[in-house]
Amino acid sequence: MAAQRLLVDIHTHVYLPRYASFLRSRSAAPRIFTRTTPTGTKEERLLILDDEPSGGRPIGAQYWDRDEKLKFMDRHGINVSIVSSANPWLDFLPASTAHQLAGELNEDLESYCSTSPSLSSSDTLKRLYGFGLLPLVPEVSINSLLEIVDQISKLPHLRGIIMGTRGIGNGLDDEALEPVWEAIAKAGLVVFLHPHYGVDSSAWGAKDNGHVLPLALGFTFETTTATTRLILSGVFDRHPTLRILLAHSGGALPQLSSRLASCIDHDPVVASRLKHDARYYLGKLYFDAVAYGPEELGFVSDVIGRSVFKYGSDADGFSSGTKKVVGSSRMLFGTDHPFFPPLKETDKWKSVTENLEAIESVEGWGEVEKENVRGGNAVRIFGLGS
Amino acid sequence: MAAQRLLVDIHTHVYLPRYASFLRSRSAAPRIFTRTTPTGTKEERLLILDDEPSGGRPIGAQYWDRDEKLKFMDRHGINVSIVSSANPWLDFLPASTAHQLAGELNEDLESYCSTSPSLSSSDTLKRLYGFGLLPLVPEVSINSLLEIVDQISKLPHLRGIIMGTRGIGNGLDDEALEPVWEAIAKAGLVVFLHPHYGVDSSAWGAKDNGHVLPLALGFTFETTTATTRLILSGVFDRHPTLRILLAHSGGALPQLSSRLASCIDHDPVVASRLKHDARYYLGKLYFDAVAYGPEELGFVSDVIGRSVFKYGSDADGFSSGTKKVVGSSRMLFGTDHPFFPPLKETDKWKSVTENLEAIESVEGWGEVEKENVRGGNAVRIFGLGS
Numbered sequence: 001m002a003a004q005r006l007l008v009d010i011h012t013h014v015y016l017p018r019y020a021s022f023l024r025s026r027s028a029a030p031r032i033f034t035r036t037t038p039t040g041t042k043e044e045r046l047l048i049l050d051d052e053p054s055g056g057r058p059i060g061a062q063y064w065d066r067d068e069k070l071k072f073m074d075r076h077g078i079n080v081s082i083v084s085s086a087n088p089w090l091d092f093l094p095a096s097t098a099h100q101l102a103g104e105l106n107e108d109l110e111s112y113c114s115t116s117p118s119l120s121s122s123d124t125l126k127r128l129y130g131f132g133l134l135p136l137v138p139e140v141s142i143n144s145l146l147e148i149v150d151q152i153s154k155l156p157h158l159r160g161i162i163m164g165t166r167g168i169g170n171g172l173d174d175e176a177l178e179p180v181w182e183a184i185a186k187a188g189l190v191v192f193l194h195p196h197y198g199v200d201s202s203a204w205g206a207k208d209n210g211h212v213l214p215l216a217l218g219f220t221f222e223t224t225t226a227t228t229r230l231i232l233s234g235v236f237d238r239h240p241t242l243r244i245l246l247a248h249s250g251g252a253l254p255q256l257s258s259r260l261a262s263c264i265d266h267d268p269v270v271a272s273r274l275k276h277d278a279r280y281y282l283g284k285l286y287f288d289a290v291a292y293g294p295e296e297l298g299f300v301s302d303v304i305g306r307s308v309f310k311y312g313s314d315a316d317g318f319s320s321g322t323k324k325v326v327g328s329s330r331m332l333f334g335t336d337h338p339f340f341p342p343l344k345e346t347d348k349w350k351s352v353t354e355n356l357e358a359i360e361s362v363e364g365w366g367e368v369e370k371e372n373v374r375g376g377n378a379v380r381i382f383g384l385g386s
Numbered sequence: 387m388a389a390q391r392l393l394v395d396i397h398t399h400v401y402l403p404r405y406a407s408f409l410r411s412r413s414a415a416p417r418i419f420t421r422t423t424p425t426g427t428k429e430e431r432l433l434i435l436d437d438e439p440s441g442g443r444p445i446g447a448q449y450w451d452r453d454e455k456l457k458f459m460d461r462h463g464i465n466v467s468i469v470s471s472a473n474p475w476l477d478f479l480p481a482s483t484a485h486q487l488a489g490e491l492n493e494d495l496e497s498y499c500s501t502s503p504s505l506s507s508s509d510t511l512k513r514l515y516g517f518g519l520l521p522l523v524p525e526v527s528i529n530s531l532l533e534i535v536d537q538i539s540k541l542p543h544l545r546g547i548i549m550g551t552r553g554i555g556n557g558l559d560d561e562a563l564e565p566v567w568e569a570i571a572k573a574g575l576v577v578f579l580h581p582h583y584g585v586d587s588s589a590w591g592a593k594d595n596g597h598v599l600p601l602a603l604g605f606t607f608e609t610t611t612a613t614t615r616l617i618l619s620g621v622f623d624r625h626p627t628l629r630i631l632l633a634h635s636g637g638a639l640p641q642l643s644s645r646l647a648s649c650i651d652h653d654p655v656v657a658s659r660l661k662h663d664a665r666y667y668l669g670k671l672y673f674d675a676v677a678y679g680p681e682e683l684g685f686v687s688d689v690i691g692r693s694v695f696k697y698g699s700d701a702d703g704f705s706s707g708t709k710k711v712v713g714s715s716r717m718l719f720g721t722d723h724p725f726f727p728p729l730k731e732t733d734k735w736k737s738v739t740e741n742l743e744a745i746e747s748v749e750g751w752g753e754v755e756k757e758n759v760r761g762g763n764a765v766r767i768f769g770l771g772s
Contacts, residue, residue, distance in 0.1 A: 170591065170592060171591040171592075173591060173593055199585045199586060199589055199607065200585060200586035200588070200589075202586070203585055203586075203607075203608075203611050204611070204615075205556065205557040205559060205615055206556060206557075207559055207615070207618070207619065208655055209615075209618050209653075209655065209656055210653035210654065210655030210656050211649065211653055211655075212614075212618065212646070212649045212650055212653050212655075212656055213611070213614065213615070213618075215649045216614070216642055216645050216646040216648075216649040216650075217607070217610060217611055217614060217638075217642060217646075220638070220642055220645065221585065221589075221603070221607050221638075222589075224603060224638070225589050225590070225599070225603055228598075228599065228602070228603060229590075229591055229593070229595075229599070232593070232595050232598065232599075233593065248645065249641075251638070251641075251642075252603075252606070252607075252610070252637070252638030252641055252642060254641060255635075255637075255638055255640060255641040255677075255682055255685065256602060256603065256606055256637075256638060257679070257682075258677055258678035258679030258681075258682050258740075258744070259602050259606065259634065259677060259678050259682075260598070260602040260603075261678065261679075262602075262678040262726065262736075262737060262740060263597065263598045263601045263602040264598055264602075265729075265736065266726045266727070266728070266729060266736075266737065267595075267596035267597055267598050268596065268729055269594055269595065269596030269597075269598075270595055270596050270598055271729060279679070291641075291644055291645060292644035292645050292647065292648040293643070293644030293647075293665070293692075295644075295685065295688045295689055295692055295709075296641055296643075296644050296645075298688075299641065299681065299685040299688070302681045302684075302685070303681055306679075306681055323681075340648065340652045341652070342652070343651075343652060343654055343657060350648075350651065350652075351648060351652065354644075354648060358644070
């Protein structure tokens with residue numbers, strides 16, 4: 001049953017076959033193209049951004065084939081995955097195409113999940129659930145977005161929505177999105193906020209450091225910025241039941257949250273705008289546990305717990321215990337599969353084992369908290385028992 | 387004596403009178419200009435960046451008058467300050483002007499410090515020490531930089547060098563700077579790495595959030611990026627005695643350090659480049675304690691300590707104790723004065739008391755560690771006893 005010890009991966013991506021075909025048809029990024037390797041074989045590569053270093057990255061069946069996803073899960077002991085389309089989603093499309101493709105991809109993903117194996121013969125729980133997609137592109141109508149929120153809420157194996165940070169062109173702090181937040185909150189869907197654009201690449205300098213700077217820093221800066229702008233816009237004051245899950249453990253937001261609070265306190269433009277200290281809002285958010293180190297995970301749980309004990313945010317059902325214990329109730333294991341494959345063939349992927357070891361090694365988390373981060377929290381938050 | 391309990395502020399800025407006059411003569415940012423307020427009085431304002439929101443900020447004697455600095459110190463119980471020029475230093479000047487002004491400002495700062503009051507009648511310790519300036523601008527000669535490093539090393543009250551992140555135009559990971567790092571390390575000067583540019587302001591969106599996003603996020607992203615690029619360039623492998631102090635507790639670097647290590651491990655371009663895991667290098671750095679929250683400070687000490695225990699970096703004289711205890715030996719109190727003034731008249735500045743309360747409240751730091759972060763570490767690291 002769902003309440004048993006389950007390893008649930010809430011950060012795992014797919015390019016659904018329909019989407020991969022679409023990328024193959026394109027001549028500008030994002031695109032999938034074929035090139036001949038130095039040894040004469042052909043390989044497909046994925047170019048996510050036009051200025052991406054090293055001509056993109058190799059791509060293969062693990063990006064679209066469900067059997068590959070299930071094999072990866074079996075290999076790492078992952079019982080259930082909540083799968084999301086990988087960036088850049090539909091961001092680059094005109095509104096009408098984006099709307100149509102969102103609808104189709106959501107149906108595709110529902111089918112991908114609903115026809116997946118059950119966890120066991122006696123269990124109604126499936127091995128795959130999903131985050132749907134909205135056509136968040138410039139000039140889309142709000143009605144189109146609301147229609148797709150409604151579609152997703154009616155697809156039984158979709159439990160949330162993955163989205164990037166640009167909204168309909170002006171970011172997520174755009175007032176135009178108010179009805180969308182309202183609808184998402186009402187539907188009880190979890191928003192998985194995920195980066196794609198990073199920051200202006202001139203920040204990385206002229207040296208070839210591969211993908212390290214855009215991935216380690218650009219991605220996390222983007223999530224941090226988008227979430228901070230959401231906080232400053234008052235979205236969490238107006239929609240207190242909205243559930244947003246941050247990729248990569250919230251990027252840099254936890255470490256910068258007290259500085260953020262201080263900067264708000266000292267700025268006449270915003271000092272009186274929000275209902276709470278900025279640190280309060282971290283206790284309203286959910287964080288994946290994809291930070292690769294136990295000290296980082298422990299710290300994230302500390303700032304979530306601080307929000308509950310010091311700034312009075314909701315304890316999400318956990319009202320006693322240390323900051324770290326209470327904070328752990330909003331953190332969820334993830335792998336970022338199929339990204340971060342090992343450079344050399346190995347049985348298990350280091351990007352997975354590192355995150356599992358990190359959870360295991362957090363000082364101040366007991367066995368209960370570790371189990372919850374590995375799966376119990378996901379079962380509760382995504383309603384996987386029902 | 388220096389070994390007694392001292393409160394030492396290592397992050398406190400000045401626009402020396404010569405520099406302020408220079409800013410008044412300019413018609414483009416950075417500049418100081420006079421404007422008439424709605425009530426008809428005249429006020430001077432500082433515009434650091436051309437696209438700065440709210441027409442810059444009010445500026446007054448606290449930015450250049452030494453008596454104001456000493457009054458601020460007395461008001462907050464600060465015994466000694468290690469003063470640095472505020473951004474943007476000389477970045478915007480042609481090489482010859484930058485060279486000349488650096489030399490003059492370093493002499494000015496030496497005089498500012500050497501003629502300051504002694505800590506007590508029986509003490510040779512002064513109340514003010516300083517970080518000098520290098521003419522780090524495009525087209526400056528390396529000899530010019532080495533000449534100024536030499537000048538600073540001979541000015542007895544200057545104990546380090548403050549610098550931004552652009553180097554001589556290509557960032558701090560520029561090979562051309564190798565002789566400069568070597569000379570700084572040999573002279574035993576501490577580099578205070580401080581942000582100015584942030585990231586491309588398009589990241590902040592169209593809403594007026596005052597200075598919050600560039601200050602809370604832009605500044606810290608910039609420091610994080612510059613330090614990461616330094617690590618990736620191998621500077622700390624080649625100059626293991628180089629001492630770099632990061633502003634604002636290293637920005638986001640501590641929280642992103644395990645992700646950085648993972649991204650390096652998974653990228654063929656850089657996977658074999660460095661001598662150590664990326665997390666090792668955090669234990670080679672120094673961090674101010676300007677993060678406004680105890681959880682943040684505790685976490686920074688945790689990742690420094692992790693570097694020592696898990697990745698084998700130097701313990702800086704502290705080889706036993708918990709990670710947090712060992713890590714605290716590389717953290718130093720600061721205020722960021724005269725920035726972050728209170729919005730309403732108060733006896734003590736919240737930006738100061740918050741950082742002092744944060745130090746006082748770190749779980750896992752005993753009285754010894756707190757005293758060291760408040761002053762003992764600064765005495766040791768800057769040789770204030772001698």
